[in-house]
Amino acid sequence: MKLDTEFIRLPLDFDVERLRQEVLAVPESSWRPHPQGHPGNSALPLIAAGGDPMNDTTRGPMAPTPNLEGCEYLQQVLASFGTVIGRARLMRLDGNSEATLHVDTNYYWAERVRIHVPIVTSDSITFQCGEQSVHMPPGQSWIFDAWRRHNVLNPTGDRRIHLVADTVGSAQFWDLVSRGTRPFAPDPTAAPFTPQLVPHRPGEVARVEIEQHNFPPVMTPWELETLVREVVYDGLAPRPGGTDADVRHFRGSTDAMVRQWRAVWARYGGGPEGLSTWRSLLAAYERGIEAVRGRLVLPNGTDPVGIAHQLIIESALDEQLLAREAVRPQAAPATTRPRLEPAAAPRPARHTSRFDRPIFIVAPPRSGTTLLFETLSRSPSVWTIGDESHRAIESIAPLHPGARGWDSNRLGASDARPDVLEALEGNFLAGLRDRDGHRPADDAHGLRLLEKTPKNSLRVPFLDAAYPDARFVYVQRDPRESLSSMIAAWESGRFVTYPGLPGWTGRPWSMLLTPEWRKLADRELAEVVAEQWRMTSEILIADLERLSPERWGVVGYHDLVADPQGQVERLCGFLDIEWDEALDQELPLSRYTLTAPKPEKWRQHADQLERVLPATAGVARRGRELLARPVTLRSRIEDGAPDPTSPYRSVSAGNLPEILTGLGATLLASTYQTGKLVAVRALGNGLNTHFRPHESPMGIAYQDGRLAVGTHSQMWEYQNLPQLTSQLTPPDRHDACFVPRSVSYTGDIRVHDVAWAGDELWMVATRFSCLATLDGQHSFVPRWKPPFVSAIAAEDRCHLNGMAVVDDRVRYVTALGVSDEPQGWRDHKADGGVIIDVDSGEVVVSGLSMPHSPRWHRDQLWVLESGQGSLARVDLEAGTVETVAELPGFTRGLAFAGPLAFVGLSEVREATTFGGLPLTARLEDRQCGIWVVNIETGETVAYLRFEDVVEEIFDVTLLPGMRFPELAEHGSDLVNGAFVVPPEALVG
Structure with a gap:
């Protein structure tokens, strides 16, 4: 949100020692790398979309994550601001690093101010905003102008941790702001600044108001006019090489769109009847302003064409949100003690499943899941639908990403409603066959379903809630090989999943839809697939590690290719399914193979991969380390003898x-x-x-x-x-x-x-x-x-x-x-x-x-x-x-x-x-x-x-x-x- 000064210190202070106790008690495994992979930056989600700590989106009803459950004082701190709290996180910055210089240009942050409460910091750590910088001492509370370029510099060897919360504000909150102090715009008529200490109140249940609505199905013309006037036009000027004619062209296109938007609203309101007209209006506006991209600039250095994309073209209309409102369950009241979903939520009641310990093969795209699926489907114990389950799952309206604002393929435990699970199991049963093509008997129970689709790597909490006895097999593969194959898949046009993805202007979207995909607009293809792979791997590994150890195992792609008989026999032992075949040393190609695999095939994209591989390194290392997990109950290894299955073998x-x-x-x-x-x-x-x-x-x-x-x-x-x-x-x-x-x-x-x-x-x-x-x-x-x-x-x-x-x-x-x-x-x-x-x-x-x-x-x-x-x-x-x-x-x-x-x-x-x-x-x-x-x-x-x-x-x-x-x-x-x-x- 734009402010009239760089920084404002709010008149609320907090108990630093209590905050530190709560924060430092959180296990390291709960911290997440920065969503954009910035080195030295990590986060602990406290309030997130759907209460899912792995969901970085700013769309949809917010709810507390499990990380907030044991943090009594943090809840009291959030409640003390007297406002509706949106996304909230603990943000951590390692020593000798920075947050990266940037501007918050997303629609979500154009409407919200960001509160900072320093918890762990050092005197030399500074927060820069525009031309000014301050040190925020621990226990204080601040807001700043996120529309100016800002950064955090940590030249020390110490970590910095802040509580960071977004809010649209309230009458009580803006009263706090009016009583705050402005280091770089002091008001000589203001009353003396007297901060109030908010102590920890043991046993008190905080009433945190939590945001339930953020992106509109259709933006009102009044909000649109405000955004254009106060954000898009403020300080608009030509860049070197641009002209005043470019400014007039941009303003003329924008003014015409705003006037027509008001006219369409007068006819249809926010109803779905005007959908095609809204869509055409935005498409025409996008074509009109693209002619001056790169020729104009706003005072914070951003391009107004890009800003118009984020604030208007991508945010003024969500044609799927109307359908989503019809299918999603009612949100819980916002003014209650935070619901700790999804982890602590009770499982929804459901019918008795006909499946026994269904098996889900999961991994990022192009990791070898099809090869493993086609191999294990030859077991006499398993039943499959013969292919990936895209249609079986996404034909159920509440499970389709379009019904969820096109956020992603992510599904949580709260999505496992009884009616949804009935429909899902019916879809699976309709296509179920054994290895010989036979259907199960109509009254058969205890069926061992084998299923795979990379999209399910984002659905583990949902599948866990649907099938509490499910087993998961994670296929680990070198990211160089997967990314190279993903690039080829996008380029081939054979793996398009959402050809008309709203707001996406690149190649037709291929493979799974990851959270925060909108940030990938205008990125090179290598960056897109690297982020698909990184985010999928990070979410998947975190979800698997929340399951009990006996419910999931890991197999290395190269181990499977090098020793198919041995690896499959170990997997079948882990999964408790039969195996009665002798496999050739070289497995046949899977049905989705583009070109025959070669050890160095990834080199065809080496130049593109060089720029993006560093962003995948951290989660790739975690994936390799997971190979240490046994995939079967191994016999006891003699004392001192090497373990031939260990990933540390030599x-x-x-x-x-x-x-x-x-x-x-x-x-x-x-x-x-x-x-x-x-x-x-x-x-x-x-x-x-x-x-x-x-x-x-x-x-x-x-x-x-x-x-x-x-x-x-x-x-x-x-x-x-x-x-x-x-x-x-x-x-x-x-x-x-x-x-x-x-x-x-x-x-x-x-x-x-x-x-x-x-x-x-x-x-x-x-x-x-x-x-x-x-x-x-x-x-x-x-x-x-x-x-x-x-x-x-x-x-x-x-x-x-x-x-x-x-x-x-x-x-x-x-x-x-x-x-x-x-x-x-x-x-x-x-x-x-x-x-x-x-x-x-x-x-x-x-x-x-x-x-x-x-x-x-x-x-x-x-x-x-x-x-x-x-x-x-x-x-x-x-x-x-x-x-x-x-x-x-x-x-x-x-x-x-x-x-x-x-x-x-x-x-x-x-x-x-x-x-x-x-x-x-x-x-x-x-x-x-x-x-x-x-x-x-x-x-x-x-x-x-x-x-x-x-x-x-x-x-x-x-x-x-x-x-x-x-x-x-x-x-x-x-x-x-x-x-x-x-x-x-x-x-x-």
């Missing part, structure tokens, strides 16, 4: 067990992509890989019983306490036990290498382009930066990443470029890498391809030239490197023992930071694991290769003298119940 070659046994050592590796520390230990004649969770672990360092691990925002220090091994199982196997002794909160400084220099722990603060240490008081203490870097700033100017310690001093470092500009190293990442002498500040070697992990060994400096995939020896006098070995992956992480180098290898994706490197041109198939190289001959003598979800290694170190150590987890019974005190404390 294979080894050469004599790595013998090497570790001979050294009496354990290899320790970090993999930030899967959030694990990995201890590689010899066990009998084989290897044991022992995984311990950490949040994005990177640099690791060991010295004299002390182990340091740098993570996303912390530095962990462990101590080896061998006396605790007696409490481990079996006690005679372990010879060391590392227990966490301290943790320092650094913030997200992007710590890379860490190393002990004497007794002092040093780290590379890559985000701040410096070397640093800890002092127990600050996030970090900068100790050195390259001479070409002019300031300590969170801008990753040169991507400083590695350091080598010589004689207990940090002596050499690696960086990916010589740059003093934010992210400047990226311009020459393939050949701009350098090694720098810390003492002199001089660049001693240049022209390297992404150097990492410099190490001093045998009076010689070694480095991994990661972009080449090589291990190299450095000639400091000549300023050159000599390649000792080229390896089959992105080399990063290096440790030595005599003539052996232990080198970490990572798979790299071209469509990321690693695109355009010599390594990607040299090798199509890159490996992940730890390779052992003889530095005297350059030969690989052994390796450990990971085969599934582990795709990168950051650091590698050796734990000498420890053949089978334990890494005790924070919060474990071992840590909580073990007490180690100095021996002298026990004397006497």
Whole structure:
């Protein structure tokens, strides 16, 4: 909403400590990434459309989400504003990040003001609006002009959390605003500003008025005139290259449309009889103003043509909303204690189903669900309708997206009404056949329905309410492959689902309809499919994780293709269905295959994917990690033996067990992509890989019983306490036990290498382009930066990443470029890498391809030239490197023992930071694991290769003298119940 000043502080303050208690008690799993994938931004929905925390739309009746249930004071805070509350969320911003500069141009926010209540913040965090900025202290309440460009900057290492609520206001609310204070437009005649504290009232049930109506079926001419006059025309001017004639054209087209809208309203009112006339009027207006797109500008920098699209063309008419009003259930009264739907809502009464544990295959489009469906349909136990269930579901009027304002294919538990379920089951039964084409008997019960459509990935709460005994199978596939296939599907025109989707002007809409699809207008096709895939995956995974574990399982697409017999037998065991066929090694193509699959087929769209894959990375990682879930009740694995079904499985070659046994050592590796520390230990004649969770672990360092691990925002220090091994199982196997002794909160400084220099722990603060240490008081203490870097700033100017310690001093470092500009190293990442002498500040070697992990060994400096995939020896006098070995992956992480180098290898994706490197041109198939190289001959003598979800290694170190150590987890019974005190404390 537009205000007459940038910021207004409201005269209500709140109990900060109580707010923090409630907010920090919410489990991390309830937080969601920002809907647009902005890095460092996340949200906890409190009030959302339909009460669904996964629904980011602003259309439809709002209701509390389950997240609000245990937050008594948050409910009291919302009620204290005395107004109808619309969408409300907790918005979280990580350290060293920003909210992104933007304007709220959606119709919803043109009509609503946004309330902010800071809960967790720091003095240096600022809110920018227009040309002004303020710090909002915790416990206060503010509103701001969302029509101006605004942003939030968090340069600290701390997280910021605000309560953010949208409201149209009320008489009581605007009275609060009138008594507020305006930092940049003070009123000398105003009464003294005296904020009132709203205390927590234990046990009091807050009466929160919740928004039930937001978008009109037909906008009244009076609202339309107001929007045009106060928003679209205010400050309208030509851009450079535009003219006053363009302004007149735009105003003339808009004025004509508004006048005609009034005339049509006078004839039809808001009734459906005028639908075709409304539609034609908006289409003509859209054609008229497109001629001046890009030639005009409003004071906030936006294009009035785009604004007219959002406020008028997309919002003045919702031709499906009239039908929706006729079919949706009556909304609950708004002035009650919040209903906690859908999670806590009682299931609707329904008839006895003829289905027993129906099976739903779910995944984003083009993930292999059809292949799995067609394979499992050959089981003698299942019944199917032979194809996807689009018509069976969407022919029921309340379940069609058109009856729901075209919001999406999302369905919730409240949609599972008895009449709807009767119709749905009837549609399924009408087409049901077994594998031989036979229909079930008219009185048959206990039928095992097998069904699949990607749209059901957005309907898990509905299907769960309809069939509480249902089973779900999630097919996980690499997003590169799915996205490439989705692009091809859109381009083919064979997968159009909603050809006349109101408000959509691109290619005919294909595949499933995701929430917030309107924001994808005018986006490139790759962006559209990436958002389809990302949002579907995020919603699906969150919904599945709310089910009991025995009701859902995961299968990897590549596992299914590589081992169809084994994977299908495991799935059938999990689903409790029969299997009596022998499958060929290569499954037949599914009916919807466009072209025959090839491992690298996705590369045909590599250029388009490079721009959009980063937005999918977070949820893709969650999908890969879900492969750790068993899809059947496995037999007990013998103690210490590898699990062949584990997504963390690995294979080894050469004599790595013998090497570790001979050294009496354990290899320790970090993999930030899967959030694990990995201890590689010899066990009998084989290897044991022992995984311990950490949040994005990177640099690791060991010295004299002390182990340091740098993570996303912390530095962990462990101590080896061998006396605790007696409490481990079996006690005679372990010879060391590392227990966490301290943790320092650094913030997200992007710590890379860490190393002990004497007794002092040093780290590379890559985000701040410096070397640093800890002092127990600050996030970090900068100790050195390259001479070409002019300031300590969170801008990753040169991507400083590695350091080598010589004689207990940090002596050499690696960086990916010589740059003093934010992210400047990226311009020459393939050949701009350098090694720098810390003492002199001089660049001693240049022209390297992404150097990492410099190490001093045998009076010689070694480095991994990661972009080449090589291990190299450095000639400091000549300023050159000599390649000792080229390896089959992105080399990063290096440790030595005599003539052996232990080198970490990572798979790299071209469509990321690693695109355009010599390594990607040299090798199509890159490996992940730890390779052992003889530095005297350059030969690989052994390796450990990971085969599934582990795709990168950051650091590698050796734990000498420890053949089978334990890494005790924070919060474990071992840590909580073990007490180690100095021996002298026990004397006497």
